[in-house]
Amino acid sequence: MQLAAVIDAGGVSEGAAMLGLTQPAVSRSLAMLEARVGEPLFIKGRRPLQATALGSQLAVQGRAIISASRRASDVVQGFVRGTTGQVRLGGVPFFIDAMISRMVGEFLNLEPGVTVQQAYMNLPELTAALEANQIDIGIVPIGALDLGPRFVFTEILPGRNIVACRPGHPLMRKRPLEAGDLTRYPWVAPLPGSPLMSDLQMILMSIGMSDLNIRYSGGSLMSVVHVLAETDALAVLPFSVVFAQRQENRITVLPYDIPQPNRSLGILRLTSGPRNPAVERFAGYIISAFEDLKHVIRRHERSVVWAAGPDSSM
Amino acid sequence: MQLAAVIDAGGVSEGAAMLGLTQPAVSRSLAMLEARVGEPLFIKGRRPLQATALGSQLAVQGRAIISASRRASDVVQGFVRGTTGQVRLGGVPFFIDAMISRMVGEFLNLEPGVTVQQAYMNLPELTAALEANQIDIGIVPIGALDLGPRFVFTEILPGRNIVACRPGHPLMRKRPLEAGDLTRYPWVAPLPGSPLMSDLQMILMSIGMSDLNIRYSGGSLMSVVHVLAETDALAVLPFSVVFAQRQENRITVLPYDIPQPNRSLGILRLTSGPRNPAVERFAGYIISAFEDLKHVIRRHERSVVWAAGPDSSM
DNA sequence: CGCACAGTATAGCAATATGTCATGAAGTTG
């Protein structure tokens, strides 16, 4: 490192200053290096200090070490500030696709030094991945069940499912809507193993039917939305997911009340995980983004209510 | 470096062994690093030692430092053996193009770790470049003049100029050849400033003419050969340069004796330059290659003489 | 040619970083 600094600075004194050392210190360590190597690193008796071939080649490695060292400091600094690092995120597909990925994009703009590595997974794999230190944070809907003291769960949105369909769906005009109406149309089922799958079972039980006419299953959110928009199919979806799609106006909420799962979307983390400011920042950003989202949803519902007719209860 | 070694080796003890240190030494320096950083680098209480995010990121830089350090050792080792390094070569264009570049190619095959950086220059710039440590070695024809004690000159081939022309040139059949014949054909002049230029002047004086019909000048060796081969032009060239082109059979030696310069091709180096085994190896290779070349030339001339007719003098 | 100056090497010394050995603590495994 000293060799590189001296060669780059053009003199022992300047090179020493560049490293925050005194000239004698550098002079001596270079002399010792020369002795160790057994070859001159500088051409003696030249005033504009001139390196030998060997000196220049060694300086290349010295520069590499200097820059690696500097980067190491940057890594540490960036880490404690949370402005550098990697966030390994796991989450259920629909929420990730509908909302989280958008927030990730905004977060990446705010924190240019952070990278996000994301994997789709449901609750069982997610807890395993957290414990195996494969992910730092999970975004998942969780029921009342307690996962034990090893995990900490932060709710970010209360769970609320609805039946979704395309805006021009025939059932949108039918009043009153009855359970039997729902079974007359094809259904889109969510990914097997996802929480929505059990919600769908629950709804089936509540309306007293044993099965639905499931025409499509296993698709990602984008695929499901496309199918809903192009057909008269119905699907159980989290309200927030449908809400996030409101701009596109491809799917809407069918005004039929279904049993609600006792479940909330939230952030799952290890209790005793090592501090990671980048992850904390990310979690904070997600939480505040959902805080904002709740307000937007409230305003939106109010306006929908008003559009349907004045309601003093808000 | 220790962090990287420990993470790569999968344990403190193994990592320490990999660096030739004892386990407590590494254990403590890592503990001190953790204290300095203020963040854990490892997840405590996990038997297959697991690094935190910060630990892994710092290890990346550690690996960079390890490899730079290892490369530095390689550079030194390769340098003292002469198997690694850079040879900065300066030389006159015609010799470089005709012979040296070919030998450089052979040398590069022998020494895969050596790179050759070459620059075309004539004697004045060459000595300046040597003194300024811009080149390590020069290949140049030098006259009797002594350059002083700062330079050491190693002759590799006695200078010998001939008049070159294409094999089917009309003068090749004319006997006897007289000075006037030479002036009736166009000439190709070498690069201005090159030693051949002064040789050409000398030849002019010797045949009592003040100027020649110079039709082409300033070309590299390949260009000159092309022009000679396509026209009836003549040129003064070093015999060895023409000899090196014998395979292509594009130019040949016109059997007309011209005044010979008191000059030899050789290797010019600084007397007090820093030892550079790669350069020494290169110089040694060039010298031995020219040694071989001299033998080939001798055999060739003998066979030419025999072809012309038996000669008891050899 | 020699003097002044800038820059580099050397000397002496102090602090600390870094190593080793011995040993205790903690986690893993049969």
Add this chain to the structure above:
DNA sequence: CAACTTCATGACATATTGCTATACTGTGCG
């Protein structure tokens, strides 16, 4: 739960590495 492996800690030695002060050497100018 005991044996074993692996990591952390303590006590100590020493080599590295830093600093201040000073001698040396090459450079440039009168």
